[in-house]
Amino acid sequence: MTAQAVVDYLAAQQRLEPELPAPDLPWLVELRDGGVERLRVAGFPSLRDEDWRYTNVQSLLKKPFEMGSIGQCDVDAAFVSRTAIPSLECHRVVVVNGIPIPHLSDATLVPDGIRVSSLADLLVSDPGRLEPYLGKNLVPDPHGFTAMNSAFLGNGLVVEIAPGQVFDKPLEIIFVASAATESTMAQPRNLVVAGKGSRLQVLARYVAIGAQETLTNVVTEVIVDADAHLTLYQLQEESKNSFHIGGLFAKLRRGSRFDAFAITLAGGLVRNDLRVDLDGAGAEVNLRGLYLARGRQHIDNHTQIFHNEPGCISHEHYKGVLDDRARAVFHGRIVVQPDAQKTVSEQSNQNLLLSRDAEIDTKPQLEIYADDVKCAHGATVGQLDKEALFYLRSRGIAEETAKRLLIKAFANDVLLAVSPDSLRDHLLTRVEMMLAD
Amino acid sequence: MSSATAEISALVDREYKEGFITDIESDTLPPGLDEQVVRAISAKKNEPPFMLEWRLEAFRRWQAMVEPSWAHVDYPPIDFQAISYYSAPRSPEDAPKSLDEVDPKLLETYEKLGIPLQEQKALAGVAVDAVFDSVSVATTFKANLAEAGVIFCPFSEAVRDHPDLVKQYLGAVVPQGDNYYAALNSAVFSDGSFVYVPKGVRCPMELSTYFRINAMNTGQFERTLIVADEGSYVSYLEGCTAPMRDENQLHAAVVELVAMEGAQIKYSTVQNWYPGDAEGRGGIYNFVTKRGACRGKRAKISWTQVETGSAITWKYPSVLLEGDESIGEFYSVALTNNRQQADTGTKMVHIGSNTSSTIISKGISAGRGQNTYRGLVKIIKGAEGARNYSQCDSLLMGDQCGAHTYPYLEVKNPTAIVEHEATTTKIGEDQLFYCRQRGLSEEDAISMIVNGFCKEVFRELPMEFAVEAQKLLGISLEGAVG
Numbered sequence: 001m002t003a004q005a006v007v008d009y010l011a012a013q014q015r016l017e018p019e020l021p022a023p024d025l026p027w028l029v030e031l032r033d034g035g036v037e038r039l040r041v042a043g044f045p046s047l048r049d050e051d052w053r054y055t056n057v058q059s060l061l062k063k064p065f066e067m068g069s070i071g072q073c074d075v076d077a078a079f080v081s082r083t084a085i086p087s088l089e090c091h092r093v094v095v096v097n098g099i100p101i102p103h104l105s106d107a108t109l110v111p112d113g114i115r116v117s118s119l120a121d122l123l124v125s126d127p128g129r130l131e132p133y134l135g136k137n138l139v140p141d142p143h144g145f146t147a148m149n150s151a152f153l154g155n156g157l158v159v160e161i162a163p164g165q166v167f168d169k170p171l172e173i174i175f176v177a178s179a180a181t182e183s184t185m186a187q188p189r190n191l192v193v194a195g196k197g198s199r200l201q202v203l204a205r206y207v208a209i210g211a212q213e214t215l216t217n218v219v220t221e222v223i224v225d226a227d228a229h230l231t232l233y234q235l236q237e238e239s240k241n242s243f244h245i246g247g248l249f250a251k252l253r254r255g256s257r258f259d260a261f262a263i264t265l266a267g268g269l270v271r272n273d274l275r276v277d278l279d280g281a282g283a284e285v286n287l288r289g290l291y292l293a294r295g296r297q298h299i300d301n302h303t304q305i306f307h308n309e310p311g312c313i314s315h316e317h318y319k320g321v322l323d324d325r326a327r328a329v330f331h332g333r334i335v336v337q338p339d340a341q342k343t344v345s346e347q348s349n350q351n352l353l354l355s356r357d358a359e360i361d362t363k364p365q366l367e368i369y370a371d372d373v374k375c376a377h378g379a380t381v382g383q384l385d386k387e388a389l390f391y392l393r394s395r396g397i398a399e400e401t402a403k404r405l406l407i408k409a410f411a412n413d414v415l416l417a418v419s420p421d422s423l424r425d426h427l428l429t430r431v432e433m434m435l436a437d
Numbered sequence: 438m439s440s441a442t443a444e445i446s447a448l449v450d451r452e453y454k455e456g457f458i459t460d461i462e463s464d465t466l467p468p469g470l471d472e473q474v475v476r477a478i479s480a481k482k483n484e485p486p487f488m489l490e491w492r493l494e495a496f497r498r499w500q501a502m503v504e505p506s507w508a509h510v511d512y513p514p515i516d517f518q519a520i521s522y523y524s525a526p527r528s529p530e531d532a533p534k535s536l537d538e539v540d541p542k543l544l545e546t547y548e549k550l551g552i553p554l555q556e557q558k559a560l561a562g563v564a565v566d567a568v569f570d571s572v573s574v575a576t577t578f579k580a581n582l583a584e585a586g587v588i589f590c591p592f593s594e595a596v597r598d599h600p601d602l603v604k605q606y607l608g609a610v611v612p613q614g615d616n617y618y619a620a621l622n623s624a625v626f627s628d629g630s631f632v633y634v635p636k637g638v639r640c641p642m643e644l645s646t647y648f649r650i651n652a653m654n655t656g657q658f659e660r661t662l663i664v665a666d667e668g669s670y671v672s673y674l675e676g677c678t679a680p681m682r683d684e685n686q687l688h689a690a691v692v693e694l695v696a697m698e699g700a701q702i703k704y705s706t707v708q709n710w711y712p713g714d715a716e717g718r719g720g721i722y723n724f725v726t727k728r729g730a731c732r733g734k735r736a737k738i739s740w741t742q743v744e745t746g747s748a749i750t751w752k753y754p755s756v757l758l759e760g761d762e763s764i765g766e767f768y769s770v771a772l773t774n775n776r777q778q779a780d781t782g783t784k785m786v787h788i789g790s791n792t793s794s795t796i797i798s799k800g801i802s803a804g805r806g807q808n809t810y811r812g813l814v815k816i817i818k819g820a821e822g823a824r825n826y827s828q829c830d831s832l833l834m835g836d837q838c839g840a841h842t843y844p845y846l847e848v849k850n851p852t853a854i855v856e857h858e859a860t861t862t863k864i865g866e867d868q869l870f871y872c873r874q875r876g877l878s879e880e881d882a883i884s885m886i887v888n889g890f891c892k893e894v895f896r897e898l899p900m901e902f903a904v905e906a907q908k909l910l911g912i913s914l915e916g917a918v919g
Contacts (some may be wrong), residue, residue: 353851
């Protein structure tokens with residue numbers, strides 16, 4: 001199965017290659033060829049790979065996904081306003097099947113200091129701006145899906161924040177998976193470069209239109225330059241027929257700060273790979289995650305934090321609630337390299353199991369090669385506290401309501417760190433809606 | 438300590454060379470492993486046919502397996518065809534004639550541990566002609582056990598005298614094809630211990646391999662099987678705090694424990710095999726499979742280990758909690774100094790209802806040591822009301838060592854409560870300063886802090902073992918700081 005999928009996707013890549021933007025740019029060709037080669041050699045991951053032992057992608061590989069286009073795009077202004085978060089003031093960009101759609105975006109309204117471009121356009125018009133960054137954050141031997149994204153590298157979104165620019169209004173990017181026909185796939189490649197001392201909040205939302213099966217295989221590379229502060233919310237709101245493989249690779253320079261939220265409220269099979277390299281002294285990363293899963297959803301969060309330089313701080317806090325036959329995987333790896341003295345690192349993963357058939361596999365890992373460090377991690381799996389439930393019931397609160405209250409409080413822990421308020425309220429409402437049905 | 442270990446190394450090397458001279462003796466098989474070797478081992482031990490069949494089955498499985506590479510350890514490939522799989526106890530002529538011929542540094546270590554002279558001789562491998570004290574101790578010991586109905590004998594004796602028990606339980610917990618090294622052990626195991634505690638019997642004393650004098654020198658492929666029948670209790674001590682002299686580099690032991698309804702097994706290990714010199718040359722590879730099964734209701738298995746030796750330790754004492762309300766415990770102190778590598782931890786598999794497990798793991802890394810905790814807590818779907826608590830703490834000493842934690846938590850039942858926490862720190866300057874200010878030398882202060890760090894594990898050890906373990910930790914850490 002896996003071998004056949006590799007052959008099929010490599011053939012599709014070959015057919016598509018001549019149409020990809022900037023087909024003669026040497027460094028770009030090298031990047032794409034590297035992806036092809038890696039996919040050919042490594043293939044797609046299977047349960048035999050240690051990093052994929054709890055996540056089976058056979059169901060995904062069985063389906064022949066075709067690269068989506070915007071030919072018969074059914075995304076219009078009405079859809080965008082329906083999807084928009086109420087009362088959230090932001091700059092908005094819409095990307096359909098990996099292709100930025102200018103007429104649905106208000107990119108012109110984006111203030112000076114933030115440049116939002118289509119990757120395809122930039123590869124043709126000014127590739128020099130991309131060369132220092134594109135593909136540089138990836139690990140040397142990425143898994144098959146990341147390799148495939150590099151092989152198909154053609155479009156996506158580029159966000160550049162000029163040095164010293166500070167913005168209060170978030171930038172909202174809506175990635176729409178739209179399958180006009182059966183089994184459509186999108187492979188956007190995004191790049192966010194936060195210049196020295198800049199500050200911005202980016203909200204990346206993944207939504208689906210229609211109930212067809214879609215595959216989103218997205219790779220996002222993030223560079224946070226010295227003393228910059230970037231916040232990235234990743235919101236998974238696709239449908240239960242969506243397959244989502246997301247790779248986020250961030251490099252942090254001296255004194256910078258990166259806050260990343262991974263909030264998964266939908267999606268049939270979701271796998272998020274997140275790797276953060278703390279490459280400058282005094283950098284700080286805060287990762288927060290929330291996953292609510294039900295039905296037969298499968299959510300896999302795979303995070304890696306590398307402390308490569310001294311004096312860096314990392315906090316990681318993931319929480320999950322699993323109902324029905326849902327299954328979640330958490331893998332959190334923290335590596336402290338030999339020279340990364342004075343590291344402070346803290347990680348926790350907490351899970352609530354609500355049903356007999358739900359399952360959680362959690363694997364927090366610490367790998368420490370320096371001695372002057374303070375590291376801790378913790379993981380818990382449990383159910384709703386019977387005493388807390390009894391307390392609420394003894395005060396006349398119905399059992400169902402009491403349970404919802406407790407779950408909401410559990411999830412709230414992660415959401416409290418979200419700002420602005422309108423975004424937090426939206427997420428809280430979504431969580432409540434999920435608990436209500 | 439580094440110079441001491443280097444000299445111990447010299448001693449071990451010398452022994453090794455001499456070991457080859459005995460090749461001409463008919464009791465040593467030439468290096469290499471094939472079906473004939475397995476048959477020869479079985480024949481030499483006069484084993485019944487079922488045992489040979491069992492070994493051959495294991496050998497066939499081993500041939501089809503590949504060496505595991507997932508552990509966080511690094512060593513050159515092992516040539517399994519260069520190992521001799523059977524050698525009778527060394528002839529007395531090769532051994533040192535008296536303690537004067539033994540490396541003084543080794544003796545110094547014994548002295549620090551407070552080991553009596555006669556025992557020092559036994560440990561250093563000095564040929565002793567006269568029957569010394571502990572033999573008579575052992576005789577009384579055996580009489581007491583026989584009175585209680587406890588069977589405690591070398592494995593090969595059990596195969597001859599209690600074939601039904603062996604047939605029933607051998608491989609019941611660790612099957613032949615369980616993993617690469619367990620399969621190898623099943624095919625070629627040399628000897629080991631067999632313990633059977635009958636129904637309702639509380640074993641009158643701690644059983645220790647130390648007293649099993651007639652089965653010395655079985656270290657390389659040791660096989661231990663302990664069966665505690667309904668309502669019985671047994672405490673078993675393995676190993677010894679003094680550095681053991683051994684010329685085999687690869688050790689692949691298997692330990693199986695079976696606890697029936699209401700039975701309790703307490704298994705304590707102090708492992709202090711030769712760790713190699715300061716540069717990591719030589720040293721024992723300790724690849725061990727240890728697993729216990731709580732077969733009946735309210736059965737309890739408790740593993741306690743203090744691991745300070747071996748160049749590479751690869752060991753995961755596990756408990757299968759099959760009976761309802763059964764309990765599994767794992768208490769571990771693992772210390773790596775110089776270039777030692779340890780990848781150790783436990784597996785707790787919750788199968789019955791209302792089972793509980795506790796994991797306390799303390800890792801200490803010094804020098805260039807790499808210390809890894811790797812554990813699995815698995816709650817299967819039908820395991821109602823399971824409870825687990827795990828705590829894995831690491832202490833770092835020196836800026837070139839490493840401490841790693843890889844816990845796996847797999848939960849398929851919502852009534853389970855599983856908690857894992859881990860911390861990694863170094864000895865605080867303030868803690869050291871406080872102790873120094875009160876007149877403790879730096880070394881004593883460190884030893885005190887380290888012993889405090891390990892207290893939760895030491896208190897699980899039988900008393901005299903705990904005292905020795907504390908001393909051992911101090912000695913193993915000498916020169917690690919300062």
